[in-house]
Amino acid sequence: MSGLKKELGGITSGLITRVLTGIFPDLQKDIQENPLLLKLADGDFTVHDELTSGLKRQARDYLINVQGNPFANDVKDVTRALVGSTIVRISSPGNVEAALITSAAGYQGDGFSLEQKEAGTWGVWRSSQRGGYGVSCISAHLPGEKGYVAIWGATNSEKALGMGEFTEKFSPEGFDGRSIIAIRSPLKVMMRDSDDPNVTSDLRVYAGDKKGKGCVASYILASNERE
Numbered sequence: 001m002s003g004l005k006k007e008l009g010g011i012t013s014g015l016i017t018r019v020l021t022g023i024f025p026d027l028q029k030d031i032q033e034n035p036l037l038l039k040l041a042d043g044d045f046t047v048h049d050e051l052t053s054g055l056k057r058q059a060r061d062y063l064i065n066v067q068g069n070p071f072a073n074d075v076k077d078v079t080r081a082l083v084g085s086t087i088v089r090i091s092s093p094g095n096v097e098a099a100l101i102t103s104a105a106g107y108q109g110d111g112f113s114l115e116q117k118e119a120g121t122w123g124v125w126r127s128s129q130r131g132g133y134g135v136s137c138i139s140a141h142l143p144g145e146k147g148y149v150a151i152w153g154a155t156n157s158e159k160a161l162g163m164g165e166f167t168e169k170f171s172p173e174g175f176d177g178r179s180i181i182a183i184r185s186p187l188k189v190m191m192r193d194s195d196d197p198n199v200t201s202d203l204r205v206y207a208g209d210k211k212g213k214g215c216v217a218s219y220i221l222a223s224n225e226r227e
Helices: 001-022 027-032 036-043 046-066 077-081 163-170
Strands: 086-091 094-108 121-127 135-139 148-155 160-162 189-190 203-205 215-221
Touching: 077 094, 077 148, 077 215, 086 163, 086 203, 094 163, 121 160, 135 163, 148 163, 148 215, 160 163, 160 189
Parallel strands: none
Antiparallel strands: 086 094, 086 189, 094 148, 094 215, 121 135, 135 148, 148 160, 203 215
8 A cells, every 4th residue: 555655646746746837937946846745755645735735825925926026116116106006905705995096105214113024015104193093004115125105195986085094994904014915915006007198197296294204205196186
């Protein structure tokens, strides 16, 4: 029986390796050297569940890397690109809400811990002013740097949303510190075309006085400006 198990394990392991390296050629070496696949090839079928979850995780990380991280860029560039982009919240299957981001500001060195998190990490800055409100933020910076973008305003199909109201509608409970670019993230940002004339012609540098400490960039869609 042990000989048959080893033979079946070798066939199964070989089949999995061929299929995965065909789909993810850049991962060929990692897949071939996967210790759980090697155990399977030796006839150890007890690793099945651990192997399945591990390969799923490896494929997920690969896809995220291939797709790229739009927030792993200079915070000034991310701020500009985010205004005019669409953010989508998926609360449950069939329950989807979207909004157009109409104003945002980029920050560096203001002390908010989010600026040091991996680019694409979601967080909410809490204020004690005006009865208390939250500002939705996304870490955005090049490797080795720090920064984040605060979403100041948006508009959905019904009305314009201030920063606090946007956070109430679009920041999932318990989502602080999680990645917005993860495959299973309930939030998705559909970054606009950087050359979209409908946006670039309407984009303005925000010249108001609400920027605060550490602001390095701020933009607003002029057609949605309320100040």
